[in-house]
Amino acid sequence: MPTRGPMISVWRRWADLLSPRSCAGCHCRLAPGEDFFCSRCHLEVPRTYYHLSPYDNEMARLLWGRASVERCTAFAFYTSKSNICRPLYRLKYGHHPEVGVALGRLVAQELHPTGFFEGVDFLLAMPLTQKRERHRGYNQCEKLAEGIIDITGLTLLRGVVVRVKDTETQTHKKGRERIENVKNAFALAENASELIHRTLLRAQKQSASPAERLTSLLNTLSSLIRHPSLSFLKPSLSFLKPSASPPHPSVPTGLHFLLIDDVITTGSTLCACMQALKKLPGVKISVLTVGFSSSACPLGPPPVEKTTSAEAADKTP
Template sequence: MSILSDLWGDLRALFFPLQCPVCGRPLGDGMRTVCTRCRIEAPLTEYWRQFDNPLVRSFWGLLPVMHASALLFFSGGGGWRRLIHDFKYRGNWRLAREMGIWYGAELAECDWYRAVDVVVPVPLHWRKRLRRGDNQSEYLAEGIAAALGREVDRRSVSRRRNNSSQTRHSHEERWENVADLFRVRRPERLRGRHILLVDDVLTTRATMVSCGEAILRAVPDCRISVAVLAASKRHLVHP
């Protein structure tokens, strides 16, 4: 079986070579997730290396976070936007997990993220999950947790309702759209723990703040940190 599997892998690579999801070039030997050139040129924030950074400050007065970081800066166009849309809307969950592993490896180099006890992905409503087929934030969380050597908790936090997409709303409407959106079903699993909340893209912070507030209401003795794959520069200002 192993020989047949290896043979099929070689044939698939010959006729359908893997491509970099950012630039579209074929991935060479030893390349993982994205090509070497795109990895070098990636718009990394480096926020995980900074205890006090613009993302942390953007939560001031909104949500008490221990730490906050994003792997990438998110912009309206380009290859990195296509990469995110590939797993967010086109079901490429393996890509989400691989990006999580990359991000988690960076976080594992920092003492403050090694103090995390459990990784919690921001949940989707079951109707939206059924329509999409998966929750991309769960796969990001899986990759991050694997790199940190921590567990993923997918069940303790849930959405109360199937709210409309945030992309359809203005800045003010986004906050109203997520008000009282989340609930904690298993507070005993989070009690006294350092929680790393994970999501894919952060813009106004409304969804993350709503989720964090629900957790702190149910489990006031926990600590919360935030990790998102990408953050919009223009929203990294204190409201």
């Protein structure tokens, strides 16, 4: 119907009137055309633009020599004064998992057109300990990944890397203390190959065409003929010739994982997780975080040099 778009706009306006939405950065009321951030906060996000040079940037150089990494980027610089800090705090400590999905969707909308996700086979969220995940109720990195999936259509791989050590918070620790704190904190799951294989099969079934699904159904029905208890069905199902069952495929080598985290400071936690993931044969790892806590973070626009009229006259030829 041609009136569907205007009707959706009308319903959206009524919903905003009854239950106003607020900006995740400044908590002001959002306009009908705004989502998550208001226009002002959206423009003031201190973006890193590392996705324009994902192989060589400050975040990638932070991991050089410590872990083998493909592409690295962070959505924004993370400081206590940036408007990206408040939604991340609500996500981690305010019991608002919907903030993570919306934030992941926002990040993916900006990175997806640039080709940053090309060649990635799976998303992998930074794992939490069972105790911390039960206390929080969710894994904030998985919520970010769910928002990315809404835009990119990639597959989230769960349970391949587990956190076996309940470490202390990294917030108030220095560089060397952070490394020692997360040492041997991650391990590759014993059934990692089986989990990857099942996830690959599930992804193939979801992306299969109707003809491929029909072929799979016919192969399943044909296997019933060989079952002794269903021998009476052989005459009626004789037109289904059992096809040779394919050999059990092994997990392919050279899979490309995109590791999702909320904030990177020194990279110690990411490196510890990547060391466990590197036990898979020929694996490639890229990193995507929402925030990057760095000394190079711009706290505002670049200063404008003020010159007097006499200095300006001296500079003119």
